[in-house]
Every structure is written in structure tokens, then in C-alpha cells.
Amino acid sequence: MGAFRRRKLNAIVTEVLVMLVAIVFLIPFYLLLINSVKGVAEQLTNTAGWPSAFVWNNYSKAWNALNFPDVFLRSLLITVFSNIGLTIISALAAHRMVRMPTRFNTAVFYLFIASMAIPFQSLMLPLVQVIRELGMINSLGGIVFTYWGLGLSFSIFLFHGFVKTISYEIEEAAIIDGCGPLRVFWRIVVPLLQPMTVSLVLLNTLTFWNDFLLPNLLLTKSELHTIQTAMNAFFGEFLTRWDLALPALVLGTAPAILFFLLMQRRIIEGVAGGAVKG
Structure with missing residues (x-):
């Protein structure tokens, strides 16, 4: 009975601690949401309190000031094409390196x-110069191409470790049945990589x-701004438009939160699948 009570007490203490940590992490979101529907004066004098009156037109002003449909579409295109290219290239490269461990591939x-040990800050100026020489400054293709290069090392590292856990006998059986290398990769390997792909x-x-x-470095023209760079206009050197900045932050954060919620089931399946696979 004593052991049962201790386990129950430990469970209660753990739940209380988890709830306290969750509250601490949710406080910034609470402040962001309630201040996004306040007037400027109330934002400065009653930051943590409930709004005396909800100023919903802050969102319409921020929407128009950001030109939200355009900046949202550009951010979405950059994110989607960067993900697609980076995932395909890194998965192909990692599979090749694992299945053909030559000295060159290992090197x-x-x-x-x-x-991966090189900090991005040390690459900024040379990177901008190279992209400019390639004529890819102020182009969505240029920033997507740059994301591929910057994210390739980490993605290959993750896929490389996961491919090692896949039994080669499965691929051999497909090869015996007449599948070529690319067909083996797409039909056999890619479905097995799903847990790592979802996480990545x-x-x-x-x-x-x-x-x-x-x-901010590669898309200097205002007509090419993403959500994050467009919001920077509200934060001036001497004046911050909090009545526009806070609703804009909500609008910019909402798609990422929505994506996470929609992918939650896949994420859980991916983590569980990765645990079983490991």
C-alpha cells in the first residue's frame, strides 16, 4: 500500500509540475493574444490585464499593412519547395552513401x-556574394536553392542513420523481382523512411x-518580402507600431501552429514508428 501511495503521489507531483511548465510557456501567447486586440494606450498601461474593449480592427489594419495574402503565398512557396527539394536530395544522397560505402562516399x-560545425554567421557575407554572382539575389528560386544547401548536411545526417536501420534484404528481394535502383528507392525505401521524413x-x-x-539578406525588394521580413516594418528605430505588430505576429504564427496541429497525428505515428524501428 505504501508503494502504491508513493507512486500516486509521484504521479500527482509530476502532473502539477508539467502544468506549471505549460503555464509558463503559454504566458507569452496569452500576452500576445490579449494585447493584439487592445488600443495602443491600453497596450502600454494594461499589458497583462484583460482588454477593456476589444479592438478587432487591429487585425484588418495589420492584414492590409502586411499585404498578407501576398507575403503568405511567398512564405508558403519558399517553405514547400525548400522542403520538397531538400527531402528528396538528402534522402537519395543518404541512401547512396549507406548502400555504397566507398571511401569517396564515406569522405x-x-x-x-x-x-555542421560551421556557424551560419561566418558564411553570411560569402554566401550573399556567391548568390549575387549567380544572379539569384531577389528571387524565390535563389532562397530555395540556398535553403537546400544550408539544410543538406543535417538532413543527410538524420537520413543516413535511419537508412542503416532498414534491412537490405528487403531491397535485395525487390531487385531480384526486377526493380531498378530508383524504383527500389521510391517503392521500398521511401515508405520506410516516413517516420524520419515527418520529423525532418x-x-x-x-x-x-x-x-x-x-x-532579409537575399530578398531585399519589398515586393518579395516574406511574412517575417514584412513584419519588420512595424519595428522602427524610434517607434514600434504595437497595434500592428502584435496582430501581425499572430497572423504570422497561426499557420505554423495550424500546420503542427494538422500534422500532430503524423508526428506521433512518426515518433512511434521511429522508436519501433530503432
């Missing part, structure tokens, strides 16, 4: 791993969608 893999797409989506620095 290339370790080169990718070593490149989630990580990359949050990275691409929330990124400010790279779009």
Missing part, C-alpha cells in the same frame, strides 16, 4: 558532418517559415 559524408519536414518547416535573417 563526403564526414565532410557534410564537419560542415516538421523541423525544416518551422525553420523556413520563421526565418528572418536569410530572407
Whole structure:
């Protein structure tokens, strides 16, 4: 009975601690939401309190100031095509390196791993210069191409470890049945990579969608701004338009949260599948 009570007490304490941590993490979202529907004066004098009057037209003003449909579409295109290309290229490369462990492939893999230690800040100026020389500054294709290069090392690293857990006998059976290398990859390997693919797409989506620095460096024209760079106009050196900035932050964050909620089942299946596979 004593052991049962201790387990029950430990469970209660754990739940209370989890709830407290959740509340701490939710406080910024609470402040963001309630202040996004306040007037400027109340935002400054009653930051944590409930709004005395809901100013819903803050959202319509922010929507128009951002030109939200256009910046949303550009952010979406960049995120989708960056994910598609990066996932396909890294999965193909990792599969090749695992199934053909030549000295060259091994050296290339370790080169990718070593490149992960290089901080992005040290690459910014040379990267911008290279992209400019290629004529890809101020183009959506240029930033997608850059995301492929920057994300390749980490993606290959994750896929490389996961491909090792896939039994090669499954692929051999498909080859004996007459499948070519690409057909084996698409029909056999890709479905087995789903747990890692889901996790990687989630990580990359949050990275691409929330990124400010790279779009700010490569997309300097206002007509090419993403959601994150467009919101920067509300944060001036001497004045911040909180009545526009906070609703804009909600509008910019909502698609990422919605994506996570829609993918929640897939994420859980992916994590569970990865645990079983490991």
C-alpha cells in the first residue's frame, strides 16, 4: 500500500509540475493574444490585464499593412519547395552513401558532418556574394536553392542513420523481382523512411517559415518580402507600431501552429514508428 501511495503521489507531483511548465510557456501567447486586440494606450498601461474593449480592427489594419495574402503565398512557396527539394536530395544522397560505402562516399559524408560545425554567421557575407554572382539575389528560386544547401548536411545526417536501420534484404528481394535502383528507392525505401521524413519536414518547416535573417539578406525588394521580413516594418528605430505588430505576429504564427496541429497525428505515428524501428 505504501508503494502504491508513493507512486500516486509521484504521479500527482509530476502532473502539477508539467502544468506549471505549460503555464509558463503559454504566458507569452496569452500576452500576445490579449494585447493584439487592445488600443495602443491600453497596450502600454494594461499589458497583462484583460482588454477593456476589444479592438478587432487591429487585425484588418495589420492584414492590409502586411499585404498578407501576398507575403503568405511567398512564405508558403519558399517553405514547400525548400522542403520538397531538400527531402528528396538528402534522402537519395543518404541512401547512396549507406548502400555504397566507398571511401569517396564515406569522405563526403564526414565532410557534410564537419560542415555542421560551421556557424551560419561566418558564411553570411560569402554566401550573399556567391548568390549575387549567380544572379539569384531577389528571387524565390535563389532562397530555395540556398535553403537546400544550408539544410543538406543535417538532413543527410538524420537520413543516413535511419537508412542503416532498414534491412537490405528487403531491397535485395525487390531487385531480384526486377526493380531498378530508383524504383527500389521510391517503392521500398521511401515508405520506410516516413517516420524520419515527418520529423525532418516538421523541423525544416518551422525553420523556413520563421526565418528572418536569410530572407532579409537575399530578398531585399519589398515586393518579395516574406511574412517575417514584412513584419519588420512595424519595428522602427524610434517607434514600434504595437497595434500592428502584435496582430501581425499572430497572423504570422497561426499557420505554423495550424500546420503542427494538422500534422500532430503524423508526428506521433512518426515518433512511434521511429522508436519501433530503432
